[in-house]
Amino acid sequence: MNKKVVTFGEIMLRLSTPGFTRFVQSQNFDATYGGGEANVAVSLSNYGLDSFFVTKLPKHEIGQSAINHLRRFGVKDDYIIRGGDRVGIYYLETGASQRASKVIYDRANSAITQMKSDEINWKKVFENADWFHWTGITPALGKNAQEALHAACTTAKELGVTISCDLNFRAKMWSQEEAQAVMKPLMKYVDVCIANEEDAEKSLGLKADNTNIEEGKLNEDGYFNIAKKLKEIYNFKVVAITLRESFSASKNGWSALLLDEKDCIAPIRSSRYEIEIVDRVGGGDSFASGLIYGLLTKNNSKDALEFAVAASCLKHSIPGDFNLVSIDEIEKLIKSGGSGRVER
Numbered sequence: 001m002n003k004k005v006v007t008f009g010e011i012m013l014r015l016s017t018p019g020f021t022r023f024v025q026s027q028n029f030d031a032t033y034g035g036g037e038a039n040v041a042v043s044l045s046n047y048g049l050d051s052f053f054v055t056k057l058p059k060h061e062i063g064q065s066a067i068n069h070l071r072r073f074g075v076k077d078d079y080i081i082r083g084g085d086r087v088g089i090y091y092l093e094t095g096a097s098q099r100a101s102k103v104i105y106d107r108a109n110s111a112i113t114q115m116k117s118d119e120i121n122w123k124k125v126f127e128n129a130d131w132f133h134w135t136g137i138t139p140a141l142g143k144n145a146q147e148a149l150h151a152a153c154t155t156a157k158e159l160g161v162t163i164s165c166d167l168n169f170r171a172k173m174w175s176q177e178e179a180q181a182v183m184k185p186l187m188k189y190v191d192v193c194i195a196n197e198e199d200a201e202k203s204l205g206l207k208a209d210n211t212n213i214e215e216g217k218l219n220e221d222g223y224f225n226i227a228k229k230l231k232e233i234y235n236f237k238v239v240a241i242t243l244r245e246s247f248s249a250s251k252n253g254w255s256a257l258l259l260d261e262k263d264c265i266a267p268i269r270s271s272r273y274e275i276e277i278v279d280r281v282g283g284g285d286s287f288a289s290g291l292i293y294g295l296l297t298k299n300n301s302k303d304a305l306e307f308a309v310a311a312s313c314l315k316h317s318i319p320g321d322f323n324l325v326s327i328d329e330i331e332k333l334i335k336s337g338g339s340g341r342v343e344r
Contacts, residue, residue, distance in 0.1 A: 003296050005044050005131040006079075006161075008054040008152055009037030009138045010112045011066050014281075014321060016092035023093050023102070033069045034321025035088075036135040036168055039282045042322045043289030043311070045074035049296070054079045054125060054152075056111040062087045063111070073322065079125050084111025092281060095249035101280070105172055107141075117147040122155035131292055132156040135166040135285075136203055139182045140173035146182060153189035164192035166288045167199035176202045192238040192295070193230055194288050200226050200241070204234075218243055220257075224267040227259040237261055238295065240305070242287055242312070243269070250277050254313055256287065258305040270305050271337070273313040279320065286315035286323035290330070310334045 015029040038053055045051035053075050057063035059082045066087055067077050088107030095101035107113075126132065132152065139146045156163050165186070169179055183203045187193070201207040206229055208222035220243075227239045238260040245253030255272040258264045290311030294304025310333045315323040 002048065002050045003130045004050045004052065004128055005041075005133065005292065005296075006052045006054060006125055006129050006156075007037035007041045007044075007133045008149065009035055009135060010088055010107070010110060010141060011035040011038040011053070011055055011057070011070070012088040012090050012107060012110075013062065013066070014090055014092060016094065020094055020096045023091065023104075029091070032320050033066050034282060036137045036166065036285050037133060038070065038075075039285035039321045039323070040133055040289040040292070041075045042070070042073045042324075043286055044293060045076075046324065047289075047293045047327055049293065050076065052076045052079055052125070052129075054120065056081045056084055056115045056119070058082065058084050058086060058111050073324075079120065081115070081119050083119075084114045086110055088112075094279065097248050097250055100249050103172070110141075113142050113144055115144050115148050117144070117151045120148065120152075122152050123159070125152075126156050126159050126161050129156070129159070129161050130296065131162045131164065133164045133166075133288065133292060135168040135288075136179065136183060136199070137168050137170055137173070139186065140170055140179070150186070153186060157189050162191050163189050164194065164288070164292060165190045166194040166284060167196075167203040168284065169199045169202040171202070179203045180205055187234040187236075190234065190236060192240070192291070193234065193236045194240045194242075194284075194291065195230070196242045196244065196284065197223075200230065204230070206230065218245055218253075220269060223257055224259075227257060227267050231259055238301070240287075240291055240308070242284060251275065252277060252280070252316075254283075254309065254316070256305060256309050258301060260301050263301040264305070268302055268305065270309040271334075273309070275313055275316045278317050280316055282321040282323060283312050283315055285321070287312035289323065306334050307331075 017026040041053040088110035091104040093102040259267040290308030294307040
């Protein structure tokens, strides 16, 4: 029987400028759909798990189009409720070289922000479920989303479902103070915490020492210490921190570390990849989904970490939010180290 994984959050219409054109010069936009938890759901479905995405979407054609897009990749929509007036939108301008990418949100009053906590039967959602995943983006959507998320977490915990959270701080959605007031109390439900260099500081108030990602400088010991503090303070079973060295908008170093109670009792750092970026949106989500898959299916958590980092490395080469790579491609990258040679 396949593992059942549930994710909860917002899926948005993504409108991006073609190639590397700027907002002010583009004559048209490429349209697709994406969002943190939806991206994770697609990857897990792609890996062969029973992947369920929970959200609220309008009954009109744009809402249906979003659902159809999820169905295309095998995500199950059994628990998506219909209602509200609009689908959230985000606009993306892809950066290059020293010019950073830009995101503009148009998501106020989207359907999920109107959701009531009693609209979803969470006991039914989590029936026979193995895993529940959410990100810090969902509670940033407002009070209604926070209440629905709290109901989901309490029910999942009662039913013994493993809960993972990618902290995913978004400065355009709430302040550091607002984030910490909401996120810290939710951590008591979380088994697996996923973060990056900014998330741990902004969402939970923990900062790595002597690290400057803009200069491509990482202090490995500083991140090891953060992982240990997170585990100690919040009693997480697993802590994973992605390590991005940002040399430019087009070139990054990419690796991660893992701390758990099994194979990584001392924090372990993964293999490191140098990435030439096509599209970095969804890079963290592809890491999260790879880690979830690895922890559910692999005997060794070190192997789960390597799978997650390799999966995310490959995502950076794919346009769009979703990580459309196979398990076989990921395993080949792990073995080869990433030559990128043509397969014949």
